[in-house]
Amino acid sequence: MSFNDDVQLDTSQVGSGGSGGGPGGMVVGGGIGGIILLIIALVFGINPGSLPGGTGTDPGTGGTGQVEPGGSQDPNAFAQCKTGADANRDDTCRVIATVNSVQAFWSEELPRYQRRYTPARTILYNGTTQSACGTASNQVGPFYCPLDKQVYIDASFFQILTEQFGSSGGPLAQEYVVAHEYGHHIQDILGLLDRAQQDPQGEQSGGVRVELQADCLGGVWANHATQTKDAKGTTFLKPLTQKDIDDALSAAASVGDDRIQQKTQGRVSPESWTHGSAAARQKWFTTGYRSGNLNDCDTFSVANVE
Template identity: 75%
Template sequence: MSFNDNVQLDTGQVSGGGGGGGRGGMVIGGGLGGIILLIVALIFGINPSDLPGTGTDTANSQVESGGSVDNSAIAQCKTGADANRSDTCRIVGTVNSVQAYWGDELKRYGKDYTPAKTVIYQGSEQSACGTASNQVGPFYCPLDQKVYIDASFFSILTQQFGSDAGALAQEYVVAHEYGHHIQDLLGLLDRAQQDPQGAESGSVRTELMADCLAGVWANHAANTKDANGTTYLKPLTESDIKSALSAASAVGDDRIQQKTQGRVNPESWTHGSAAERQKWFLTGYQKGDLNACDTFAATSLG
């Protein structure tokens, strides 16, 4: 899904650092690498970075030591043309588009939208929910209302988990995390904490709802405008949709478990199967309405 070249990007919604220093809290939306350890962390309230092999063990870690993306690189993201050439600028543009859409959409329901900044980092970064790393994957931290994305994540998604490298695959990931922000603003995120694992769990329903909300944004993305009235993105193509579905499938619990453990255990799911994640993204995209995303009322998730 390409950006219009002349759309203006707002880099103030993204930073290359500045995560909170606190520890603890609920990581929402992470979970590519080290899936079993992350599940343990979510259940017992352990900071994932404190577990063996998840980023703090420098002898075995595959992530670099902590750091942040250079803010000067983000400052170069000025237009849609920049978003089309650079992963970092594509994150900036997607954040802008997603927040512009939900800022207008929530007004129709009498709700105010509170902007959420995205932190793009390298290796690891402190959030108010603990240490972010590429083994946790992108996540939304409700304690500081920020989205955290490792700059290397899209390469991991493609090279290790089989997603294609299309633009909407990347944009879907960002839109999904902002789906969690919408859930936070609507008071829904605590359902994931109350029922943290299992194929029909509150956690899975929360994640599938965020997939659906990402689809809702995708439906309206080509009509969402910047402050000058220029639309952010060009109309979606069939190839774009296939790209998003590729990413949704790649981050299904069954796909990740098969990849990392060699077996599938639905009792420990936290995000939903590949087929479910594709289904709910498509539901949001086809309906274009957040009311279609009530996964908690669904009798069947698949």
């Protein structure tokens, strides 16, 4: 899904993080048992160190080149990202444009449900940086931290998603990542986020239902994305094609718990799932995309999320 070339990007909605240096300690917990790569544990999820009972790194520790939670305010950090044309040729600019689009949509949508949308910044970094929930790195993967109300993304994650997990590298595959993380921010606003920790593992668990709901909310955004406009009234995105949808579904499937477990440990263990199967992730993104209605994302009221 490509951006209109003349749409204007608002880089004030993002911050930059540190680079270089190893993390002071990996975030642990909330993952899939027996898997070494922590990216598998937390891909598209909430940093478990931020929730009651979770374990994370000490936010005050870390390797060289890290910054304090919140990221840099350097106005020149994203000087190359000015328009939709920039977003169409640069992964970092695409993330910024998607953040702009997602926030513009939810700013208009939530008041229809008598809820006010509060903006959440995205911190884009290289290597490692500090969140209020612990160390962020591309080994952890993108996550939303409810303690500082920010999303953390290392743009190199998209390459990892394609090369190691078999996802499509198409634009909507990347935009889906951003939309999913902002789905967690919407859950935070609506008071639903803590359900993940109340029942964190298993194919029908609260943890899985929270993740699938975030997928669905990402689909709701995708449904409306081609009508959402920037501050000057220019539509952010061009009309979706079937290839765009296929790209998003490819990304959703590639991070299904069953796909990851089969790839890394040669067997599937539903009792340890934290994010849902490939089929369920595709199903709930599609549900949100087809209806465009937040109310259809109630993953907690169904007996079976598959």
